[in-house]
Amino acid sequence: MPFVTGADAVPELSDAPLHPALAQLQADQWAAGKRPPQAIGHEAARAGMLATALAAPAGDDLPRVEDLAAPGPEGDIPVRVYSPDDPRATILYLHGGGWVIGGLDEFDRVARRLARVARARVVSVDYRRAPEHVYPAAHDDAQAALDWVRTTCADLPIVVAGDSAGGNLAAYLALEARDAGEPLAGQVLAYPVTDHDPSRASHLQFAKGTYRLTAAAMAWFWDRYVPDVARRTEPRVAPLRARDLGGLAPAIVVVAGHDPLRDEVLAYARALAEAGTPVSVRAYPEMEHAFLSSIGVVEDASRVYEEIAADLDVLLGG
Structure with missing residues (x-):
């Protein structure tokens, strides 16, 4: 989808069954x-996620x-910098995990x-997590990491990125x-948390969700x-409720069809477009929440990176 603005620029997501490979993975x-x-x-959830990540190819x-x-508000913030040959931008990446689980290795x-x-230098941020560090600790660390990137990676255009809770942090940084x-x-913004409203239809429709996320x-x-x-x-934590969503950096929004967050993701994309912020929505009706981590399981988990890169081509001039 090209970058668009204006009312009604973001369509509804078509219905589709969960991809068979993901359905089988869930059953397993x-x-x-x-x-x-x-x-x-x-603690057990963190340990399980890390073990799964370390066992993957x-x-x-x-x-x-x-x-x-990177210097942070309460001590250094671990970051991991991934550098390809000839990077064309720096992407500050904030991982998902509900502000509670996940990290650099995961x-x-x-x-x-x-x-x-994307042919970009990626700076992955190990921000502080809850419940040890409650709101707004992760947001403060995200801002500190961006400040550090601005001082150390000023040679390239800067993009903020994140998935799920990390997408929430990235949206905040853009504001x-x-x-x-x-x-x-x-x-x-990959399937970002944008609001606290568990009454939305997708929260009810996918209350049992998949093993990735339930209501x-x-x-x-x-x-x-x-x-x-x-x-x-x-x-700050519910960017959909911001008074003004205009004048923001162009947004690439990834939405999954089988996701309790689906409707708030689409609502945020529409609100951005209606406020005049250019938006490209990349929709995956057969996918579940957190499918960027399903590399090697389904083709869409590889295709989404290609589509993000194509949108960055538009923003960065190829």
Whole structure:
């Protein structure tokens, strides 16, 4: 989809069954006794996610990968920098995991694929997680990481990117960058959290979700990161509620059909377009939440990187 603006620019997502490979993977996970994070607690959920990541095939090979640190509000923030030959941009990447789970190793394959296909230097951020560090700790770390990128990687255009909770952080950074008069080249929002409204149709339709995300798990993530319910509608963590969504960096929005977050993702894309922010929506009706991590499982998990790269071609001039 080309970048568009204006009312009615973002269509509805067509219905489609869950991709057979993902349906089989889900069945295998349940048969193996996989339990959701709210049933086992954040420490066990983190350990399980890390074990799965470390058991997966190695990610794409790159000329240089460095573990560094960016100064943060409460100490150094670990970052991992992935550098292909001749990068054309720097992408600040913020991983998913409900602000609670996930980290550099868990999303290493995602960052490597993004760096290789998008031909960009990718800076992956190990921001502080809940429940040890509640809102707005992850947002503060994301901003500190962007400040560090601006001082150390100023040689290239800067794009912010993230998936799920990381997409929420990236959307926040785009708003802050506009308000600070420090423009970004783009924002990549893969199935981002954009609002706290569990009454949306997709939350109800996909309440049981897939093993990647259920409505109950999403509620549990909110409880861990933003325990003060009154703050869950602040635009910082619910960007759909921002007063002004115009004048932001062009947005590449990835939406999955089988995702409790589907409707808030589409609502945010529409709100951006209606406010005059250019939007390219990449829709995958057969996919589930977090499918960027399904590299090697389904073709769409590879195609999405190609489509993101194609949109970046438009924004960065090829």
